[in-house]
Structure formats: structure tokens, C-alpha cells
Amino acid sequence: MAQSTQAPTLVYLVTGGCGFLGEHIVRMLLEQEPRLRELRVFDLHLGSWLEELKTGPVQVTAIQGDVTEAHEVAAAVAGSHVVIHTAGLVDVFGKASPKTIHKVNVQGTQNVIEACIRTGTQFLVYTSSMEVVGPNVKGHPFYRGNEDTPYEAVHQHPYPCSKALAEQLVLEANGRKVNGGLPLVTCALRPTGIYGEGHQIMRDFYNQGLRFGGRLFRAVPASVEHGRVYVGNVAWMHVLVARELEQRAPLMGGQVYFCYDKSPYKSYEDFNMEFLGPCGLRLIGTHPLLPYWLLVLLATLNALLQWLLRPLVLYTPLLNPYTLAMANTTFTVSTNKAQRHFGYKPIFSWEESKARTIHWVQALDQGPGTGGHCGPYSRS
Numbered sequence: 001m002a003q004s005t006q007a008p009t010l011v012y013l014v015t016g017g018c019g020f021l022g023e024h025i026v027r028m029l030l031e032q033e034p035r036l037r038e039l040r041v042f043d044l045h046l047g048s049w050l051e052e053l054k055t056g057p058v059q060v061t062a063i064q065g066d067v068t069e070a071h072e073v074a075a076a077v078a079g080s081h082v083v084i085h086t087a088g089l090v091d092v093f094g095k096a097s098p099k100t101i102h103k104v105n106v107q108g109t110q111n112v113i114e115a116c117i118r119t120g121t122q123f124l125v126y127t128s129s130m131e132v133v134g135p136n137v138k139g140h141p142f143y144r145g146n147e148d149t150p151y152e153a154v155h156q157h158p159y160p161c162s163k164a165l166a167e168q169l170v171l172e173a174n175g176r177k178v179n180g181g182l183p184l185v186t187c188a189l190r191p192t193g194i195y196g197e198g199h200q201i202m203r204d205f206y207n208q209g210l211r212f213g214g215r216l217f218r219a220v221p222a223s224v225e226h227g228r229v230y231v232g233n234v235a236w237m238h239v240l241v242a243r244e245l246e247q248r249a250p251l252m253g254g255q256v257y258f259c260y261d262k263s264p265y266k267s268y269e270d271f272n273m274e275f276l277g278p279c280g281l282r283l284i285g286t287h288p289l290l291p292y293w294l295l296v297l298l299a300t301l302n303a304l305l306q307w308l309l310r311p312l313v314l315y316t317p318l319l320n321p322y323t324l325a326m327a328n329t330t331f332t333v334s335t336n337k338a339q340r341h342f343g344y345k346p347i348f349s350w351e352e353s354k355a356r357t358i359h360w361v362q363a364l365d366q367g368p369g370t371g372g373h374c375g376p377y378s379r380s
């Protein structure tokens with residue numbers, strides 16, 4: 001992928017390109033990767049917003065497909081230079097079975113790796129998660145840690161288990177020979193909790209607040225810090241990694257990078273209030289309104305209800321033992337590894353990230369639009 005002023009030649013594939021993060025990666029690639037000739041967007045569910053992108057100079061190819069189907073993945077990967085594998089089943093609420101989560105996240109990733117090997121695609125960027133590290137089941141804090149900070153990563157929940165296994169597959173595949181004899185170069189990005197335009201959980205909290213007359217009730221102590229990162233910066237990091245992977249293969253191949261930016265360290269609820277506050281919501285209480293033991297009881301009751309009701313209806317409340325433990329365990333990163341290895345600097349300041357997110361939350365009131373979740377990245 002030598003730098004050139006000639007006609008664009010590169011073909012990229014983004015799996016999960018119609019999801020929350022995937023859409024931002026797709027739009028960021030179109031704006032920030034001048035060498036792009038074709039962008040393939042592979043997803044189980046294609047968004048109608050893709051249509052508007054098809055009129056630009058880059059060929060945008062929408063591919064409806066399933067990562068668990070090896071032949072569909074291989075057909076999409078064939079002829080691409082870089083694969084950004086973002087598709088995944090993100091579920092900590094019990095919507096999908098552990099088996100399905102494993103199939104999509106682990107088998108799906110294996111299919112992507114094998115497709116690269118068979119078709120000769122040399123560069124693979126995997127969207128992993130902070131959850132491959134923690135918080136662990138013991139609730140140990142991870143305070144401003146980096147990629148080398150020792151931490152006992154112990155998982156029980158199907159989602160972090162699947163992300164950890166998939167990440168391991170991707171990293172172990174680094175150096176395998178692809179068709180044609182060249183080595184596969186892989187790396188994994190580990191976002192903390194992503195926020196920004198299109199964030200479903202933020203939307204859920206907003207709607208919950210509206211239902212309670214503009215109020216949300218504090219459940220997590222303000223002292224518990226939760227790592228958050230703006231979706232535009234996570235997308236930018238993917239674009240940059242994909243771009244730099246060839247030139248810096250010996251350094252970057254097989255590496256993991258936390259995704260970070262200048263978003264402040266706050267509790268999950270206080271952080272959400274940075275956006276929901278300006279949209280008219282109030283967080284009631286300076287301390288949790290319910291004692292922790294009662295929250296544990298309610299979360300356990302929710303889990304029991306989910307299990308009992310499963311044959312009749314899918315009951316998936318925000319509060320369950322796992323989400324409560326996550327929200328109550330400090331997990332924040334402080335690192336400059338991405339900057340050292342491939343020159344990453346956040347493209348959006350905290351002020352911009354905040355303004356864009358607030359703007360999106362405010363627009364939720366006006367009902368669903370016809371476009372995608374996020375606007376263009378063109379900046380003044």
C-alpha cells in the first residue's frame with residue numbers, strides 16, 4: 001500500500017458496518033482514506049443510509065451477510081486489501097443465548113481469519129473490547145491502567161468470554177501465511193464504553209428519564225470511574241490502524257491497543273449526565289438512593305424473572321447482576337501506546353465529542369430521521 005498520488009486502488013471490507021460503531025467507521029473511511037477505491041459494507045442488517053453514500057467517488061458495496069456463514073464471509077473478503085472486523089453480538093442483557101453469542105463472536109471471527117488466509121487478504125483489524133481484560137468477576141478495580149498493567153482477567157459472562165476468545169484467535173493468527181505466501185498482519189483494538197451518536201444505551205437512559213418526569217436516580221457511587229471513549233475517535237483509530245498496518249507490521253502485528261481519548265473519568269451515570277443534563281434530565285441524589293445490597297437483590301430478582309419468563313417473553317432490563325457489577329467497578333485506561341506505535345491522536349476534542357452527542361440526543365425528540373445514526377464528519 002505505497003503512498004501515491006495515482007488513482008485510488010484499495011478495497012476495504014467492514015464487517016458489522018451498519019452497527020453503531022460500524023457506521024462511524026464507514027463514514028470515517030470515506031472521509032479520511034483517500035486511497036480507497038471500493039468500500040464493502042457487510043452486515044446482517046443493511047441500513048438504508050448506505051444508499052446516500054453510493055453517489056460519492058468511492059464504490060460502496062453493500063453486502064447482506066452473516067459472519068457465521070463461512071462461504072458468505074469468504075465471498076466478501078476475496079479481493080479486499082484490509083478487513084476491519086467489527087461485527088459482533090453485543091449483549092450483556094440476556095437477549096441472546098450464550099451459544100449464539102459464541103457463534104457470532106468466536107466462530108464468526110474464525111471465519112473472517114480463515115477467509116483472509118484462503119483469499120490472500122493480508123491485513124486484519126479486529127474490534128475487541130476492554131471487557132477482554134475486565135472488570136473481572138472479583139470486582140477488582142483497574143485504575144488508569146494500560147495494555148501492560150497486570151490484572152486478573154477472569155470472565156464468566158458469555159459476552160466478555162466470547163470477546164476474549166475471539167481476540168486471542170486474531171492475535172494468534174498474526175504471521176500465518178495467506179494465499180500467495182505473505183504473512184497475515186493482525187491487531188486488536190479494545191474500546192472502553194463507547195458513546196456518541198447512535199448509542200442505543202444512551203437512548204435507553206434518555207427514554208427512561210423522560211418516563212420518570214425528567215429524572216434519573218443515582219444507583220452508582222460518583223467515586224466509581226468508568227472508561228468512556230467517543231465513537232468518532234474509536235472510528236478514527238480503526239482507520240489509522242488499517243492505514244499504518246502495512247508500513248509498521250513488525251511493530252503493530254499481533255498487538256492490542258486500548259481506544260482512548262480526552263473524555264473525562266467519571267462514574268457511568270455522571271458521565272451520561274454530561275449529555276442528558278443539557279437535554280433536560282436531572283440525576284437525583286449525590287449518593288446512591290438504594291443501598292448496594294438492595295440493588296444486588298433487585299438485579300438478582302431481574303435475573304430470576306428473566307429465566308422464569310423466558311418461555312413466554314424476553315425480559316431484558318438494564319439492571320442485572322452483571323451490569324450492576326460492571327457499573328460498580330472502576331475500570332479506566334491511561335495509555336499512549338497507540339500514539340507511540342502509529343501516531344494516533346484523538347481527532348475530536350472532548351468539547352466536540354460532547355457537543356456532537358448532545359446534538360444527537362436533542363434530535364431524538366424530533367423522532368427517527370431517514371438517514372443513519374450519525375452525520376458526516378466534515379469539519380469546519
Ligand SMILES: NC(=O)c1ccc[n+]([C@@H]2O[C@H](COP(=O)([O-])OP(=O)(O)OC[C@H]3O[C@@H](n4cnc5c(N)ncnc54)[C@H](O)[C@@H]3O)[C@@H](O)[C@H]2O)c1
Nearest residue numbers: 016018019020021043044066067086087088129191193194
Ligand atoms: N458499544 C460499545 O461500547 C463497545 C465497546 C467495546 C467494544 N465494542 C465492540 O464493537 C463492535 C461493534 O459494537 P456496536 O456497539 O457497534 O454494536 P452494534 O450491535 O451496534 O453493531 C454490531 C453490528 O454487527 C452486526 N452483526 C451482528 N451479528 C452479525 C452476524 N452474524 N453477521 C453479520 N453482522 C452481524 C449487527 O447487525 C450490527 O450492525 C462489537 O464487536 C463490540 O463487541 C463495542
Ligand SMILES: C[C@@H](CO)CCC[C@@H](C)[C@H]1CC[C@H]2[C@@H]3[C@H](O)C=C4C[C@@H](O)CC[C@]4(C)[C@H]3CC[C@]12C
Nearest residue numbers: 090092129131192193219268318319323324326327
Ligand atoms: C446500575 C444501573 C443503574 O443506572 C446502571 C447500569 C449501567 C450498565 C447498563 C452499563 C455500565 C457499564 C456498561 C458497559 C461498559 O460501558 C462496557 C461495555 C463493553 C462493550 O464491549 C459492550 C458494552 C458494555 C458491556 C457496556 C454495556 C452497558 C453497561 C454494563
